[in-house]
Amino acid sequence: MKINKNYLNLKENYLFLTISNKVKEYKKENPKKKLINLGIGDVTLPLPKAVIKAMHKATDEMSNKTTFRGYGTERGYTFLRDTIVDYYNKKNVFLNNEEVFISDGAKSDLGNILDIFSKDNKVLIPDPVYPVYVDTNVMDGREIIYVNNNIENNFLSMPDQNLKCDIIYMCSPNNPTGNVYNKDELKIWIEYAKENRAILLFDSAYEGFIQEKYLPSSIYQIEGAKECAIEFGSLSKTAGFTGVRCGYTIIPHEISYNNISLNDLWLRRQTTKFNGVSYITQRGAEAVFTEDGLKQTKENISYYMKNAKIISDVLTKLDIWHTGGENSPYIWFKCPKNMNSWIFFDYLLKNANVIGTPGAGFGSNGKNFFRFSAFCDEESVVEALNKIKNIKIDA
């Protein structure tokens, strides 16, 4: 038996392991120091009450022969797909419920979608980036072209018309930079995708954090997107589903290559290699979009956004270049004194007892940058930022 040799080309991702080892070592040497973690990319608030209620009810249904549900339906239950269609209607995006596929999270679908694409395609990926985009393509042996995101383009690169590609990754609001493309910028990307006959994979996992209404929270708010873009949604960060696992993928019927519909291909892929999401989880996800659910979700997001503002305000005061945090739970900033991000990690840990995420973990353009996350307690954020102010890490 021969293994898939492309796996040997994967770079070991030591980011979180290295962080964890450094923290362990520091704790061992300084057992009495209290550390504050601003490096976590996971939610900290519990599930909204509306979700809990719906999941209890669904669990009870599963205990009774007359209401028990076995295998779900292709694409996911209609009640949830219809709910998502309604959610999009409010964004002025009009979908058919057959264009919505329920998933166990955006990460699975972002990886698995590659099954339906040839290995010969050229892939355009921004740097810095969520490492999953890179690794999943390396596993398949696809050629990757990196696009530089940097201070000059405010970490929101625009298409290079001389570059030809077939698959384009976009994440907006972005992980790790927290930046959001506006409608005009997305329009240019869509035109570029259409000219290249490329498919645009749009990761909207953080759309719920967008506060400014003029910013697009779905690629389909831009004309032409339905012909060239797949959107990956998630309830992980917006509704606290990281431990419950539910997302959705939208493939408009309009997208086809040589008269082959991507919606049809994906349906075939999913009915062959996937068996749907728990009925209980799907009922919980449905509850996110009820009046109560949306209200509770919004309250949680506001809590995190307040943390983000506390972080941004201090960085502004310290005159440190930063972006994100206004429509995203992530704040991305330049390490003071042009420090390497790993050196700054150590400096921050030692001098302020604060843990963050070195930008180097997201690509070479992140090597002098750092990510803070708003997923934590307000008291901890205030305490952490006070400490940071005191160590005078001004640029």
Add this chain to the structure above:
Amino acid sequence: MKINKNYLNLKENYLFLTISNKVKEYKKENPKKKLINLGIGDVTLPLPKAVIKAMHKATDEMSNKTTFRGYGTERGYTFLRDTIVDYYNKKNVFLNNEEVFISDGAKSDLGNILDIFSKDNKVLIPDPVYPVYVDTNVMDGREIIYVNNNIENNFLSMPDQNLKCDIIYMCSPNNPTGNVYNKDELKIWIEYAKENRAILLFDSAYEGFIQEKYLPSSIYQIEGAKECAIEFGSLSKTAGFTGVRCGYTIIPHEISYNNISLNDLWLRRQTTKFNGVSYITQRGAEAVFTEDGLKQTKENISYYMKNAKIISDVLTKLDIWHTGGENSPYIWFKCPKNMNSWIFFDYLLKNANVIGTPGAGFGSNGKNFFRFSAFCDEESVVEALNKIKNIKIDA
């Protein structure tokens, strides 16, 4: 953008669609006839009470900030992996909990495991077979060698020493035939796999239905299996989890090719393209293996096995060749008068108002065979078999 052209080589699987259309048409023409479905491959009894209780408790934990759980751990929660290790200990199989990966069901993992294997491998697949084994390999463009399962070998083929292959599929208890390999037979397959340096993919989704203790319920009960076999387990049929989604995949540390551990490769695949199973589901799965859970699960299985016996007994009385049903919820039988399985489907629907599954849907060797399932009510089974007795479909 170029699509994965291997998808164009997939045969459309019209089995369940054709059945559904035929049934609809019959109902339209005969609105007053009551039909009984013995074709369903899905459980009908509700979840065990122990599972319901555990899931309610876990849901409550998710509603409280101090007990809330976000992202799970790599491979799945230790509490569940340890529980599965204990379950295997009782079968005299000794595993390390790092050899167990929690999945959202055997179907996903059986499909996704192919990611870590080269497309150049030759695949050995029995016919008839669970169609997922075939389709997932066609999607990757692998060469498939079919092995004939038929009456001559009691639908349990043994290795042909002249055939070379790299990946071997086995399902025991089998879907669709319900047959089970004994230990001596599995030993020969393991030796064959080792001689070929092949990997054996062992689907044990129906292991919970094995009644005769001398039969192996895990491939690892056979010497040498840990060096060449991956086992795919599922709670779908044994504990009624078809709508809840939880299974497990076992990759022993011993399995390596050119010094590359398959356990390492799979971990890398899963941490890149998967984000684990709901915490609530994992607590439910843990409860399956408690004293109460095992007792309740066994009661449900006994209920289905009683149905299976009713079916088998009538087929025996009618002198119809059949197999399965003794250690499996499926009964596989030869269509009377050597009828084609689709013709028999129509005959049965019209004359006995009973729905079953034509063997042709599982491969060419199934074209004169038929599958009945024990996943239904006892009263319905009795009624259906009485009708079948009366239409005198003896061979």
